[in-house]
Amino acid sequence: MTLKKWIFGLTLSFISLSAFATDNVENGIHKIAEKGTVALTFDDGPTKEFTPQILAILKKYNIKATFFMVGMNAKAHPEIVEMVLADGHAINNHSQTHPMLTKLNDKQLQIEVAEPKEIIHKIIGKNTACLRYPFGASNQHVRDVIRQNGMVPVPMGFNSFDYDRPGTDKIVDWVLKNVHSGQVFLFHDGFAKREQTVAALPRIIEGIKKKGLGFSQICVG
Numbered sequence: 001m002t003l004k005k006w007i008f009g010l011t012l013s014f015i016s017l018s019a020f021a022t023d024n025v026e027n028g029i030h031k032i033a034e035k036g037t038v039a040l041t042f043d044d045g046p047t048k049e050f051t052p053q054i055l056a057i058l059k060k061y062n063i064k065a066t067f068f069m070v071g072m073n074a075k076a077h078p079e080i081v082e083m084v085l086a087d088g089h090a091i092n093n094h095s096q097t098h099p100m101l102t103k104l105n106d107k108q109l110q111i112e113v114a115e116p117k118e119i120i121h122k123i124i125g126k127n128t129a130c131l132r133y134p135f136g137a138s139n140q141h142v143r144d145v146i147r148q149n150g151m152v153p154v155p156m157g158f159n160s161f162d163y164d165r166p167g168t169d170k171i172v173d174w175v176l177k178n179v180h181s182g183q184v185f186l187f188h189d190g191f192a193k194r195e196q197t198v199a200a201l202p203r204i205i206e207g208i209k210k211k212g213l214g215f216s217q218i219c220v221g
């Protein structure tokens, strides 16, 4: 390798490194876990059946997590939203009805972004710091509209594939194979039966602790 190429490569890695660094925090809101920790995040709830079971496990291990709620579910179960808040977890926006935000017209997009924020604010008296777009689907326009509504757009995080319900062992193995400092894990507490997520969670937490990592929250407003 010539010196010129080496310097070029070094410059490129420096640029990508700095892009990475600025990408992790926006307006003071952290989008990845703190160094030496991972973040547990839960999408698609709240639900009467599974959110309280997840809350009980998090409480047992004294872990604060981040929930991305679907507006219509928050509206249907305000008492569960209050439980999540009371336990010290961060509550964020995951759209009103869980569509692909990239497929909507401007009016629909505005409703999907703004309505859950209002619903959640009415229940907890606080603004949602972030919106995690469903299916990881976004484009510049979608992210602009999220920002215009006073929220930070966040991607889906590392997929645990718990929504496929592949069996508890598979979820645990897949997650523990991909644990590293700063990792944001995506789980689900809604839209279908989540008994495998509930069963996997204590084993995942024990495994992460065994690797010497702690837990932190993302999207705390």
Ligand SMILES: [Zn+2]
Residues within 6 Å of the ligand: 043, 044, 094, 098, 134, 135
């Ligand atoms: Zn979702």
